[in-house]
Amino acid sequence: MDSLELAHYITEIIVDKQGEDVLVLDLHDITTITDYFVICSGTSRRHLDALQSAIREGLKKSEWSLLPNSLEGTPDSGWILLDYNGVIVHLFEPDTRSYYDLEGLWKSGRTVTHIQ
Numbered sequence: 602m603d604s605l606e607l608a609h610y611i612t613e614i615i616v617d618k619q620g621e622d623v624l625v626l627d628l629h630d631i632t633t634i635t636d637y638f639v640i641c642s643g644t645s646r647r648h649l650d651a652l653q654s655a656i657r658e659g660l661k662k663s664e665w666s667l668l669p670n671s672l673e674g675t676p677d678s679g680w681i682l683l684d685y686n687g688v689i690v691h692l693f694e695p696d697t698r699s700y701y702d703l704e705g706l707w708k709s710g711r712t713v714t715h716i717q
Contacts, residue, residue, distance in 0.1 A: 602665050604636035604687030605713070611690055612714055614659045615641050618652050620692075622717050626710035636687040637713070640703055642695045646676035652692050653681045660685070 608625050615623050620641040629636055643649040653672070660667040667685060674681040679697035683690040691703060 607665075607667075607685060608637040608639055608688045608713065610663065611639050611656055611660070611685075611688060612716070614655050615639070615652060616716060618655045619644075619648070620652055621695075622698075623714065624704060624712065624716075625714040626704075626707055627713050628707065628710045630711075631707070631709050635684075635689045638689055638691060638703065638707065638710070640691045640693070640698070642693050642698050646679070646694070649676040649679075649681055649692050649694065653683060656683060656690060 612623055612625060620643060623639070623641040626638040626640070627636070628634075628638060641652070643652050653676075657669065657672075669683040669685055671684045672682070673684075679694035680701070681692040683692075693701070
């Protein structure tokens with residue numbers, strides 16, 4: 602499995618759980634910390650929790666049996682980060698996403714997927 606395949610698989614899980622404004626950024630040419638960011642918004646703290654649970658369970662039960670290397674943030678903070686080495690997933694409440702503006706910060710990354 603490569604990082605792009607993983608990013609697409611995570612995106613499918615997010616879309617199935619009604620995640621909003623899903624963005625996959627290719628960061629190969631601008632950083633060595635990861636290959637892709639998957640960024641999305643949840644409609645509430647409960648929704649953020651459901652999204653992160655679905656991603657964790659989906660990848661754990663997948664053919665790859667993946668667990669995140671780290672999990673940071675909580676639904677109450679408005680930002681949850683799941684680190685899968687080549688793919689880092691950012692789950693935001695809309696206001697928190699706007700405040701931190703990762704899309705602007707990493708604007709030199711190539712957009713692979715954008716589902717609104």
